[in-house]
Amino acid sequence: MAHHPTEFKVEHFTFDDKLRKTLITLIVVGLVIAGLGVFMAWKGENAGHDSHGEHHSSVVEQNIPSALTSNETESKAEVAGETEKLQGEQTTDSATVQATETHVAEANTHSAHAEGHEGGHHGPIWLKRFWANILLNNFYFIGIAIFGVFFVAVQYVANAGWAVSLKRVPESFGSFLPVGFVLMLLLIPGMHHIYHWMAEGVSEVGHPNYDKIIAGKSGYLNMPFFLIRLALIFGIWILFYTIMRKLSLKEDEEGGTKNYYKSIRTSAIFIICFAFTLMMAAWDWLMSIDVHWFSTIYWVYTFAGLFVSGFVATVFFLIFLQGRGLMQHVNENHFHDLGKFIFGFSIFWTYIWVSQFLLIWYANIPEETLYYVPRFLGHYKVLFFVNLFINFLFPFLYLMTRNAKRASNSLSTIVLVLAFGHWLDLYLMIMPGVVGENNGFLMEIGFFLAYLGIFGLVVFKALSKAPLVPKNHPMLDESLHHHI
């Protein structure tokens, strides 16, 4: 159903009042649900207070440090058993035994530190949960926004022609970045509820909160440097989004290839900057929640998840616009390619997931396994497998056939499932470290809906500001006649 070029006309999207009202309603409904969630969490916590007066600390004790303590004790026992087994087998590999012993010793220090914090740094759980929600949705939607810019940049650098006619959609995601920046700034007052390393005195020798491991990281994890990085990350992202958007719009007016070649150069530089900034964003905003833990692949994992949600968002907006009679030139061939990307990056995400999990599980070193104890063995066990099922098994089987990738109605199913799937993945990355076992879903659903509404408002506004197709892009013709 390739369209003949003569049928092609430059379309505009009008952001009408009805859509605006729907989105505002979504925000309001979301906030109401979220408010209800906050209230329930608050009430639940205080009710626990009243009825179990003498056990009032039980709720508080389910906080991360205590969760960590018990978990670490478990893993410590495991490792100790491991050591005995190794010695029992009279292995000649002295290095291994010694290494294991060292790790046991370190696990002891770890738990000692965790215990040291007991009763030290605690806010109410509902408040922690509230801030964790803001962080979760911030990262989810900022991730989609920066994916949009990154995707467009990659298309330029790779000389890819097929996506040109749909590039205005991911391009417009970038307009959420300034809003995302403001939302991250709003998080600052609540950050100490999320990030344990921001607590007072953690890196001060002699302070009751002192933690040797966190103190060792304070050269990187300290408030001023953290804020500088936050500003730097957004500064770079917003700057490149602005330049690339401007070049793209200029090309619409001027024609020629000048802006095209400029876009290629800008994209190449952006991709380099993106690698560094995303790495820092993943370490700062997500990995430092579980501050004792570390994993070198973590930023690649974050990147892989963000890619899937970005493609999913692109397909979502395309299907939406087509429902309004726009973007009809995007046909099953383009959807096929987008479907292949969702399929491919779901597998890539799983690959990175396995790389991290398998290596940590196999080596079984306490300072690494502590991340997986609540997730794989503890409270989050079910969600842990649900995550793997939704984000790997489902798209893997569902998108296997050619037809599943080519029909927009079958893609809408995958969009709904994976949009939730990668939100859940972030949930599992954030919640165990912040709220321990006191997680829930009501407040979470509310905030997600509200954020969805805000994201929609911003992106639709950006979409309405420019023609939906970059009419002078030198590869537009290839995209309009895309056929596979």
Add this chain to the structure above:
Amino acid sequence: MIQESAVRPPLVLGDKTYSQMTEDIMKPLETKPNLLWFGAFSIAALVMTMGFALIGYLFVTGTGVWGLNKTVGWAWDITNFVFWVGIGHAGTLISAVLLLFRQKWRTSINRAAEAMTIFAVMCAGIFPVIHTGRPWLAFWMLPLPNVHGSLWVNFNSPLLWDVFAISTYLTVSLVFWYIGLIPDIATVRDRAEGLRKKIYGALAFGWNGSARTWARYEVVCLILAGLSTPLVLSVHTIVSFDFATSVIPGWHTTIFPPYFVAGAIFSGFAMVHTLMILTRSIFKLEEYVTMYHIELMNIVIIITGSVVGLAYGTEFFIAWYSGVEYEQYAFLNRAFGPFAWAYWTMITCNVITPQLFWFNSIRKSAVATFIISIFVNIGMWFERFVIIVTSLHRDYLPSSWAMYSPTFVEIGIFIGTFGLFFTLFLLFAKTLPVIALHEIKTVLKTSGEKYKQAAASRVEKGSAGESPVMPEISLARKPQQETEI
């Protein structure tokens, strides 16, 4: 027919017809080899013989002739193994992954890259086998039912996974490469006479070029491409597990799988450069392997080289961030310890030199590319050496600390594998078409220089007025002038 965008540089230069392409690509097969080829072949064969002689010496006397000791029990053997397996990655990436991404430029280089893959994996396979000490029992690595009671291979060991991964990889690559060769072998057959015709006829499996034959061929290629794609990731992932599943500081780090894969593609493309820049110049194939092809491969090298650099940085940073003193020491020892020279060689060759490709003049120069490709080859060998030896030589107990230096046997065997590699490649280049003839023919009409010029002039005349592409872009960015070496 819709023309591809005018901003894309042509992939076949000059005024080529299908017949002319057949003549050009068949020429090296149908003419007597020149002196250059004979010279290169003699040297390669001599070096290979030396390598095999030293392997014979090793078998007779035992692995004690290597420089290994109690602390450093793994060194050049495993370094060379990982080095060669890594080089083998470009072939599969080009044949399978670039096929999925519809990269037309792959058609000029895929055949040689796939051949290179197979030869590199053969070189790699030598090292684990000779390191076992009793190579005549190498079949024990396979989980065969046996008469020794319930004695099985250790399924928990990544080294065993390697056996499965690499043998699968070699098999699929070999089949994929050969299936792709069949239509071209039939072309050789149809032009040959006498015994030559008989040999190529047998190798062509009775290919008759009918529509049915082609349809089956397409299906088989698609299935093989599907099978090869996960193999690109799996082989080097499992090679990285050989190290990363352990608890040795510097080895046990979660980024190893994707970082090893990127490094493998990086080194593989460098080796494709080393071979193709020589081949195109010896066989006069500059119109098929153009500067634009070289430029695109240079971009792949920048990207994978940067990923590798980023991984070095991540490892170093997280070693500090982790607060684990063993990790911290392992990395400081790498950069400033007794093997610092190896570490900085690695950084220079892998992180710094590929970044020179950001400059237009270097990226578009065959000579500069050739030199940098050698640097990358060296750097990637050192990367494996650094990871393996610097992590091992400082044991947990300082009384077990040791140094390592290779003996002439290790050096000789490693150089010998280069002899084997080049011997096989030179034989291949003389007996089979180095460019996938039937595949490059498919891009001639969309991406041939003459055809693109004709299309551009049609746009200028306005006969293609329906195109929304502006006319003034049509001749932009002419391919750069060739730089001869």
